[in-house]
Amino acid sequence: MRPDIDRYWKLESSIHNWDPRFKIFTLVIFAFAISSLHHLSAIVICFFFCLLLHKLSKIPFSFSLKRLAAVTTFIGPFFLIMPLTVITKAGDTIYYFRNIPYLELNVRGIFLALRIYIKAVSIVLVMIPMFGTNRFDISIKSLEKLKVPNSMVQMLLFSYRYIFVFLAEFKQMLLAMKIRKFKPSANIHTLKTYGNFLGTLLVRSFERTEEVYQAMLSRGYKGILKIPFHYRARFSDYLKSVLIFSITFFILFYDRILL
């Protein structure tokens, strides 16, 4: 199994050859800017810009669609909840239903949900070129240069490494249960079995942590992960960042001052 997010790191594009430190720093700020926008028109402009970035990265859109679907299932219910629950303000358009007395549908709620949804989709569209155009461990390593605390970087690197071991262990145990003809059903036995399953998984992970830590100590680990790092920023890296920063600035200007 491969980590999925960086499946297309080997492609070549102007996003791929952007120094990961610059790329992550710039795009994270851009993503924050998107999340702070107020006006739908500014958000939509950003959305198209994110589409463009995604296109430039050459990552197939079908790959990103899965992630967008996840966002949709998460935010989709907002379209139902927000119109029903948003606090009515002067000037809101509200629909009433004749035979359901307490139900009010506020159109402003739909637009609120729409804003949240487009923002979320845009941010996902930025994240994919941000982390999908380098090997994931290189992306994480560059976080260290961006002054993310070492302990955090270590945690990310270890999760990246051990999620696969964990999954393999999980699958193996599942198989062991299948071999012994375990069939889940709605009874106390099933519950107990799942309980044992999780317990064993937890104990195993804990033991592994202990042993990994001993292996690290044995090789001179003293609490800080030393990360060899050999990126060199070129003129084009600065240029790309300046370009995105200017766009960020203009959109914020448009959103806050012009509208």
Next chain:
Amino acid sequence: MSPIIHIENLHFTYPDGTVALRGVTLDIEEGESIGLVGKNGSGKSTLIKHLNGLYFPEKGQIVIDGLPLTEENITAIRAKLGIVFQDPDNQLFCPTVYDDVAFGPLNMDMEEKVIAQKVRQALKKMDLFDLADRSPHELSFGQRKRAAIATILSLHPKVMIFDEPTSNLDPKNEAVIADILAHLLCTRIIISHDLPILYQTCPKIVIMKEGIIDKILSIEEFLSDRQLLREHGLDFTFKCDCCHEHKQYV
């Protein structure tokens, strides 16, 4: 000449009350290759984890290459004595094989150029040079075992310890590892239940039993004493006996 490893009257009890070592005394000379054998639970792993200060003796003394095992000496001792643990997944915790092999040298504050050179050497020796950029989870089990050895080789320790280096390997990979172990020049301690491997790599056998050193003898003496082998859960001759019995059917 003073021994490179000196262990004197070592006692250790786990926090849960399990007494694992009850007075181990052992000297190992520089350049020796020792096979450490004994039944499951006899204390082999516990003993080797003392040698680089993963555990501290509750009673007794350890001296590695002239340095007594103390908090101040621990970094120096860990540079001199490398342990390859049984499960390679626990030994390979970095995103790539290269990073893993570089991990030890980086911690020892070597220069970058020196590190790169040592990593390259270790990878070449383990025949992993082409896999340097792979993630450990993309390697086969045999490759991971070799990578685990490379992570210690890059440190050029004076003593290398292997905990079950050939467990779970197929015969081909087993032979590869045995060959590597046999040709290392440093002092070696090899924990194994595998008699052919021991025969190939260790002229001297140390037997542990219930937390003490039971016997020290040459590999020939060891292999010729079937009673002894059986006593320490290592008798494999029964497999051959079976074959003999069934020869008539073949």
